[in-house]
Amino acid sequence: EVQLLESGGGLVQPGGSLRLSCAASAFTFSTYVMSWVRQAPGKGLEWVSGISSSGGSTYYADSVKGRFTISRDNSKNSLYLQMKSLRADDTAVYYCATSGAAPGKRYFDYWGQGTLVTVSS
Amino acid sequence: EIVMTQSPATLSVSPGERATLSCRASQSVSSNLAWYQQKPGQAPRLLIYGASTRATGVPARFSGSGSETEFTLTISSLQSEDFAVYYCQQYNAWPPWTFGQGTKVEIK
Numbered sequence: 376e377v378q379l380l381e382s383g384g385g386l387v388q389p390g391g392s393l394r395l396s397c398a399a400s401a402f403t404f405s406t407y408v409m410s411w412v413r414q415a416p417g418k419g420l421e422w423v424s425g426i427s428s429s430g431g432s433t434y435y436a437d438s439v440k441g442r443f444t445i446s447r448d449n450s451k452n453s454l455y456l457q458m459k460s461l462r463a464d465d466t467a468v469y470y471c472a473t474s475g476a477a478p479g480k481r482y483f484d485y486w487g488q489g490t491l492v493t494v495s496s
Numbered sequence: 497e498i499v500m501t502q503s504p505a506t507l508s509v510s511p512g513e514r515a516t517l518s519c520r521a522s523q524s525v526s527s528n529l530a531w532y533q534q535k536p537g538q539a540p541r542l543l544i545y546g547a548s549t550r551a552t553g554v555p556a557r558f559s560g561s562g563s564e565t566e567f568t569l570t571i572s573s574l575q576s577e578d579f580a581v582y583y584c585q586q587y588n589a590w591p592p593w594t595f596g597q598g599t600k601v602e603i604k
Contacts, residue, residue, distance in 0.1 A: 410593065412540075420532075420540065420583055422593040434591035470539055474593070481587040482530040484551070486539040 377402045377485045379471045384490030391461050391494070397454040397471030397487055405429075405449040408474035408481060411456050413467035414489075421467075424456060425474055439465075461494045468492075498522050498586050502596035508604040515571040517599045519584035524564045528588035531560055531569045534598075535580045543582075544569065571601070579603055 383395040395411070410425040424445040425434040433445050444457040454471055468491050472483040499522040509515045519529065531544040542551045544560035547567060557572040571578055584596040 419598045420534075420585075420595040422591070422595070425591060425593070436592050475587075479528070480545070481528075481590060481593070482542060482545045482585065483532070483540070483593075484542050484545075486541070488539055 377473075379473070379485060379487035381469065381471050381487045381490040384469065384492045386493045386495065387461055388496050389462060389494055392457070392459045393461065393492060395456040395458070395469055395471075395490060395492070399452045399454065399471075399473075402473070402485070403476070404452040406476045408476075409447060409454045410472050410474045410483065411445065411454075412470045412472050412483065412486075413465075413492075414470070415464070415467040418467075423469070426454070428476075458492070461492075463494050466492060466494045497592055498525060498589055498594050500584055500586055500594050500596035502582075502584055502599050504599060505597070506600045506602060508602050509574050510604045511576060512573050513604075515574055515578075515601055517569040517571075517582055517601070519562075519567040519569070519596050521565045521567075521586055523589075525586040525588035527563050528586060529560075529562070529567050530585045530587060531558075532583045532585065533578075533580050534583065540583065574601070 378400045380398045411423040426445045442460045446455045468489040470489045471487040473485040475481040501520045527547040529547045532540040534540040548560045581598045
């Protein structure tokens, strides 16, 4: 069974940093585009960042560009999101999700359970 | 960026009745449209991809239709476990991947 397990969330002050991790298992991680998707309290889903299967290409929403960095380690089946200069509006549950193993199939087929990031003083 | 618009925001339906949810794209996304179900406190779950293909394990009462800019998710006979929020998402032109704002299906 495919599993995605996020960790690293917590309470951080405005302007602070946090690094999220996502441990993947039971699928060929190195063949999948991966993404982070967030959900602010009581709000909808917002795609945040994505990374190609090799890690050579990275993608960001305008709302986080320049502040967040996505990376992956295919040898460890792990995905990361380094978040800096955090703001109150970054408060959300952050989900790790697979974005398809084949071109034309970049929907989010598997999701982790999410990790809560709270930015507050 | 492709903007996805869902309607209605809230749909009140009695168990056993049919529910029809709509999703509109600001430009053509071909059939590269997915639907997700999210229950309170849970992660989203993929229901439909390719506008009309059910994901593994999704009951046949869920069906998707449409192409280009107009899409529909139909739940033929609502069960208690179907009351949730539903999101559409385009994956035709990314980044960014974009979601609709969601439709909440509640018990009437």
